[in-house]
Amino acid sequence: MYAFDYEDIQLIPNKCIVNSRSECNTSVTLGKFTFKMPVVPANMATVINEEISEKLAEQSYFYVMHRFDFDAISFIKKMKSKSLISSISVGVKKQDFKLIEELSKLDLIPEYITIDIAHGHANSVREMIEHIRKYMSDSTFIIAGNVATPQAVRDLEYWGADATKVGVGPGKVCITKLKTGFGTGGWQLGAIKWCSKAATKPIIADGGLRVNGDIAKSIRFGATMCMIGSLFAAHEESPGKNVVVNDILYKEYYGSASEYNKGEKRYVEGKKELIKVRGKLMDTYREMQEDLQSSISYAGGKKLKAIKNVDYVILKTSNF
């Protein structure tokens, strides 16, 4: 097993086959739908809300709405009335099981459900996958996580997940590593590589991406999609609270397992940070897409899959 992370690796260019980066196609298929980019904002209360979900769905970007203080029934009704994809998150508590039953009764079947808990290699996730299958058959694409090992990926796939989300503790506002001693914090890219060897279905790399180039690196090491929090958390439209310090506008970004999100200091594994507001969300999307088109051109191809086989080096300056 290799304990390396994003900053330890650099990808090596191949001969270019395009005359312009605009020829490079960043689209990705996940389940029955194709999206413009292999990137999804983290399903966290300070990163996404209903308005952003709608905007992303309208523009064919993948989204996963968070599950905190959220009315899934009215959200799915609204999305379906506009023929937009519904993609929600659930936990594994009694009320989450009940929600699946209610949605099924109302014939509000979301296209995507993400089972979102800290330690996803758990019987509770198996039970939730079986519950969703029982009430929604195969019409819903199930993403399950989060996990950190090949065995967990195998188990979740065997239990019926359509994709697994990899990353325990690499997040910017994560303190799991400090509080528990466990996780992929510090070697998230190595974990993606390790887990992807076992995967027969898509893997979503979740957490630890700090710059746009980390998207290409995630894909090189086996991810189909990247879930990103901090890079999306500080836009004019972001749901986090505005905070002004020395005339500079910041947004609050806090962990889903922080006391701020939970409303109590119980099993806290997240913290809060202020991130400088960087402008409009769609400008960041455009920049990410351009950077990824560039990555594809350096990989010597026209599609994302060109990145999957490029050579790489381990940097001498890294601690690896």
Ligand SMILES: NC(=O)C1=CN([C@@H]2O[C@H](COP(=O)(O)OP(=O)(O)OC[C@H]3O[C@@H](n4cnc5c(N)ncnc54)[C@H](OP(=O)(O)O)[C@@H]3O)[C@@H](O)[C@H]2O)C=CC1
């Ligand atoms: N990706 C990551 O690294 C991490 C992400 N998070 C995020 O924080 C949010 C809250 O997560 P989570 O606390 O799981 O959600 P919940 O508070 O909804 O807990 C889910 C259920 O799993 C139980 N549970 C949670 N952690 C463990 C564990 N380590 N071992 C056994 N049972 C456990 C909880 O019970 P009880 O609370 O009584 O144990 C509860 O019944 C989620 O959005 C999650 O994605 C949190 C930590 C790490």
Ligand SMILES: Nc1nc2c(ncn2[C@@H]2O[C@H](COP(=O)(O)O)[C@@H](O)[C@H]2O)c(=O)[nH]1
């Ligand atoms: N350990 C914790 N991880 C958390 C918490 N809230 C969210 N997350 C995870 O972080 C990523 C986003 O990471 P980033 O590096 O892109 O900012 C998110 O998708 C979750 O998986 C938390 O409270 N504790």
